[in-house]
Amino acid sequence: MKALIAYASMSGNTEDMATILKQTLEEKGIDTDMLELDETSVESLSLYDYILIGSYTWGDGDLPYEAEDFYDQVSSLELNHAKAAVFGSGDYSYPKFCQAVHIFHDMLKTTGASVFPETLKMELAPDTDEDVECCKEFATSFLTWASLSEKRVENHVS
Template sequence: MKCGIFFVSMSGNTEDMADMIEAEVKTIDNTVKVEKHEMDEVEAGELTGYDVIFLGSYTWGDGDLPYEAEDFYDELEDVDLSGKVVGVFGSGDRDYPHFCSAVDMLAERAEKQGARTVPSNVKIELAPDTEEDEEQIRALVKDCMKSPVTSK
């Protein structure tokens, strides 16, 4: 099985989450090949090479995708994710009206493209530094890894 983690991070919070996801995947199954990529350095079409996919983004401003994720998000519209399991994670700030809406946007796009998303998508206030945050990440990885699909 091959797992891809695609993320954008400005302050390092979402990158920390990506690192935690990578470590948890390896804890569950150390035979899984895990690769991490920053969204602005790859084409969205590369997702087709993975069985399990994690998409991560912080939410910018009043509920927007950050500019580093915009091209990747737009390219996703042309990618068939049928047969893929996708988990989404991100950081945000509750001081803004749309907390972690980038997570919802990415999950909706992945579903629209045929992926099976999991209900345990993770939205974390700023840095992932509590036991509850760690538990959310463990649950996300467990949900994604327990039953990868081969077709939709």
């Protein structure tokens, strides 16, 4: 299995989350690439079984500038083959905390991807042991969910 973690991070908070997710997936035996959204070729998404998208939220609930083209391009794809999840960092001082996470989550559903119903939203950086553990648990839960989804599909096919 191969995973892609594609993220946008201005202050490094979402990148820190992505790094923890990558380490956790690799500890579970998943070959994982980690790229910034504006460096990610949407054509390459078909190469991945798992796609995790991370983004901070800009202003009053908008996608950051560097995520807009990626969003537009991915929203027109068919990702029926993929299991996907979304994560991001935010700041509760803004009115729409981690809204970019919801925007990406909803968009991925329209692509036909199987989208993990849980999202990972974090206030600023994963600075505490509890925050790091939360990221690890998210990655582990995602893999468990993806594995169960694959088994359900296999049982319906056989």
